[in-house]
Amino acid sequence: MKYIFFLFLFSTYAFLTQAQTEGPLENVVITYQKKKTQVRANENAELQVNVSPVDVRKFKARGFVRYSDFGARGDSKTDDIDAIAAAHAFANQHGLMVKADAGATYYIGGKERTAVIQTDTDFGTAAFIIDDTEVQNHQAAVFVVGSSLQAFKLEGISSLKRNQEKITASLPANCLISVTNSNVKRYIRFGLNQNNGSPQTDIFVVDKNGNVDMAAPIIWDFEQITEISALPIDEKKLTITGGRFTTIANQAESKYTYYSRNITIKRSNVIVDGLEHRVTGEGDHGAPYNGFLNVNNCAYVTVQNTILTGHKTYSTIGAAGKPVSMGTYDLLANRALNVSFVNCSQTNDIKDSKYWGIFGSNYCKNLLYDKCTLSRFDAHMGVANATIRNSTLGHMGINAIGSGVLTVENCTIYGRNLINLRSDYGSTWQGEFIVRNCVFVPAGGSVTSASLIGGSNSGQHDFGYTCYMPERISIENLQIDDTNHPEAYQGPAIFSNFNPQMTDASYQEKFPLVRTREVLLRNVTTSSGKALKISDNPFLFKEVKVTTY
Structure with missing residues (x-):
C-alpha cells in the first residue's frame, strides 16, 4: 500500500495496561506521504504525524530518532510535548531508540498529551520543564512506559488459596496475574482518613505452566473471584537513562486531587538510570502528587542512580472532618512486584519535616532500598517482603x-x-x-x-x-x-x-x-x-x- 495508517486509541491502550486515568494516552495517526515530516494536532486533539519516506530510511539506518526530528525546539519556551509524543509513537512502531537532543531544554505545558514509551530512551543531559500551573487533566501522565503485549481474561479459575503454588492455566509466557474479589473488603482504614476499605486484590507472577513464583506468594484466600486477568511479561529489558526534570508545582486548592503529571511505568522489566527530578514554585497551598516516578501494575523494575525531591506538605480536611496532612510523593509503587531503588537520594534535607516522606506503596511485593538516602520507606496497603540495606532513612523513617x-x-x-x-x-x-x-x-x-x-x-x-x-x-x-x-x-x-x-x-x-x-x-x-x-x-x-x- 502506498500509504500506511497507524491509529492507536485510548481504549486499546487502556486494555493493554489497565490504565486508571480517563482521556487519551496515545492518540496518534502516522502517515508516510512524500512531503516533509511534520506534526500537528487536529480539532479532536489527535496528533497527525507525517514522516517522509526519506526520513523513515534515515531514521532506520541510524537506529534512533531525536525529538528535534519531529519539530521539538528545546528552547525552554515552546511547548514540545506534541513533538515528543510523536517521536515516541514513530519509534514504537519501528523498534527504534529515542534520544533527547544534547543541551536542549524541553518545555511541557498543561496540555493533555501523553508520550508512550515502548523502546529504549536516552534523555541524556537534556532538561525538561513540566509546568503544572495550568493543567487540562491533572491525572494524565506526561510519559507512560507501556508494553505492546496484551492482557487477557483467565477463564476457569473460581478460587485461590493463600500460598497456593500453582494455578490451572496454560499461558503463552510468564505472566503477571491480577485477581480481585470485590465482595470482600480489606484495609478498612482507621483515623482521620478513615474509609470503608478496598476490594480484596492480589498480584503475582506465574510461568507458562501456571507455577506461582513463591518469592512473591498469593497472600489471601479468594473464596470468590470477580475479576482475574493475565498480562504476559516482556522478556527484553527496556532502559530509560538520564534526563533532568523540573516540575513547576501546581497552585491548586489543597485537597485530595492528586496530580499525576509524571512518568508512569506500566511495563515489566524496566530500568530507570540516572534521572533527576526537582520541584520549584511551591507556595502556601497546592494539591498533592502521585509520584513523579509511579510504578504500577508491573514487575521487575529498577530505579537507580536517581535524584528526587520531596514535596512540601499541605493540609486539608480529612474523611473524619478534621485537618489532616496530605501524603504527597515523588516515588510511588502500586500493585508492583520486585521493585528496587538503588543508589537513590533526594535534593532536600531528609530530616526536614516541611517535606512529606518521599515514597509510598500499595499492594506491592519484594520492595528493595539499597544505598538510598531518602526521607521515608512506606508500605501503605501492605507489602509482602521488603529489604532496606546500606541506606539512611530520614524524619519519617520506616513505616510498614x-x-x-x-x-x-x-x-x-x-x-x-x-x-x-x-x-x-x-x-x-x-x-x-x-x-x-x-x-x-x-x-x-x-x-x-x-x-x-x-x-x-x-x-x-x-x-x-x-x-x-x-x-x-x-x-x-x-x-x-x-x-x-x-x-x-x-x-x-x-x-x-x-x-x-x-x-x-x-x-x-x-x-x-x-x-x-x-x-x-x-x-x-x-x-x-x-x-x-x-x-x-x-x-x-x-x-x-x-x-x-
Missing part, C-alpha cells in the same frame, strides 16, 4: 504493614521509631522482622523517649483482616543514640504503648491483636547507658519471650 520478612541492615534511621507499624491499618505484620548492624537516632536527635517498634491498635476496629505483630523480631548490632531524652526517661522500649487502655485482663478486644512471640537481641547498645525495657505498658507484652544472646 504487611507480611513475610522485613529486613533492615547496615542502615541509619532518623524516624520516631526504628520501625513503625502503621496504626491506620491496624499495625499488622504477619511474619518476621530482621534488623542487623544499624544505628537508630530517635526523632532525628530531638528530645524523645525512644521505642523500637511503634504502632497502635485498640482492638475495637475491624480492619478487614486479623491483625498480627511480627511473630519473631531479631535485632543484632544496633546502636541507639538516645542522648536527648526526657528527665524521667527509663530507657528505650522494645515496643511502644500499642493500647494505653489495656493495662489488665478486664479490657476486652473485639478484634484481638496477635502479639509478638519472641524477640532476639544481640549487642544492642544505648548512648544513655540505660537498658532496654519491654514497653511502657508491660501488660500488653507479658507473653513475649525476650532472649539476649
Whole structure:
C-alpha cells in the first residue's frame, strides 16, 4: 500500500495496561506521504504525524530518532510535548531508540498529551520543564512506559488459596496475574482518613505452566473471584537513562486531587538510570502528587542512580472532618512486584519535616532500598517482603504493614521509631522482622523517649483482616543514640504503648491483636547507658519471650 495508517486509541491502550486515568494516552495517526515530516494536532486533539519516506530510511539506518526530528525546539519556551509524543509513537512502531537532543531544554505545558514509551530512551543531559500551573487533566501522565503485549481474561479459575503454588492455566509466557474479589473488603482504614476499605486484590507472577513464583506468594484466600486477568511479561529489558526534570508545582486548592503529571511505568522489566527530578514554585497551598516516578501494575523494575525531591506538605480536611496532612510523593509503587531503588537520594534535607516522606506503596511485593538516602520507606496497603540495606532513612523513617520478612541492615534511621507499624491499618505484620548492624537516632536527635517498634491498635476496629505483630523480631548490632531524652526517661522500649487502655485482663478486644512471640537481641547498645525495657505498658507484652544472646 502506498500509504500506511497507524491509529492507536485510548481504549486499546487502556486494555493493554489497565490504565486508571480517563482521556487519551496515545492518540496518534502516522502517515508516510512524500512531503516533509511534520506534526500537528487536529480539532479532536489527535496528533497527525507525517514522516517522509526519506526520513523513515534515515531514521532506520541510524537506529534512533531525536525529538528535534519531529519539530521539538528545546528552547525552554515552546511547548514540545506534541513533538515528543510523536517521536515516541514513530519509534514504537519501528523498534527504534529515542534520544533527547544534547543541551536542549524541553518545555511541557498543561496540555493533555501523553508520550508512550515502548523502546529504549536516552534523555541524556537534556532538561525538561513540566509546568503544572495550568493543567487540562491533572491525572494524565506526561510519559507512560507501556508494553505492546496484551492482557487477557483467565477463564476457569473460581478460587485461590493463600500460598497456593500453582494455578490451572496454560499461558503463552510468564505472566503477571491480577485477581480481585470485590465482595470482600480489606484495609478498612482507621483515623482521620478513615474509609470503608478496598476490594480484596492480589498480584503475582506465574510461568507458562501456571507455577506461582513463591518469592512473591498469593497472600489471601479468594473464596470468590470477580475479576482475574493475565498480562504476559516482556522478556527484553527496556532502559530509560538520564534526563533532568523540573516540575513547576501546581497552585491548586489543597485537597485530595492528586496530580499525576509524571512518568508512569506500566511495563515489566524496566530500568530507570540516572534521572533527576526537582520541584520549584511551591507556595502556601497546592494539591498533592502521585509520584513523579509511579510504578504500577508491573514487575521487575529498577530505579537507580536517581535524584528526587520531596514535596512540601499541605493540609486539608480529612474523611473524619478534621485537618489532616496530605501524603504527597515523588516515588510511588502500586500493585508492583520486585521493585528496587538503588543508589537513590533526594535534593532536600531528609530530616526536614516541611517535606512529606518521599515514597509510598500499595499492594506491592519484594520492595528493595539499597544505598538510598531518602526521607521515608512506606508500605501503605501492605507489602509482602521488603529489604532496606546500606541506606539512611530520614524524619519519617520506616513505616510498614504487611507480611513475610522485613529486613533492615547496615542502615541509619532518623524516624520516631526504628520501625513503625502503621496504626491506620491496624499495625499488622504477619511474619518476621530482621534488623542487623544499624544505628537508630530517635526523632532525628530531638528530645524523645525512644521505642523500637511503634504502632497502635485498640482492638475495637475491624480492619478487614486479623491483625498480627511480627511473630519473631531479631535485632543484632544496633546502636541507639538516645542522648536527648526526657528527665524521667527509663530507657528505650522494645515496643511502644500499642493500647494505653489495656493495662489488665478486664479490657476486652473485639478484634484481638496477635502479639509478638519472641524477640532476639544481640549487642544492642544505648548512648544513655540505660537498658532496654519491654514497653511502657508491660501488660500488653507479658507473653513475649525476650532472649539476649
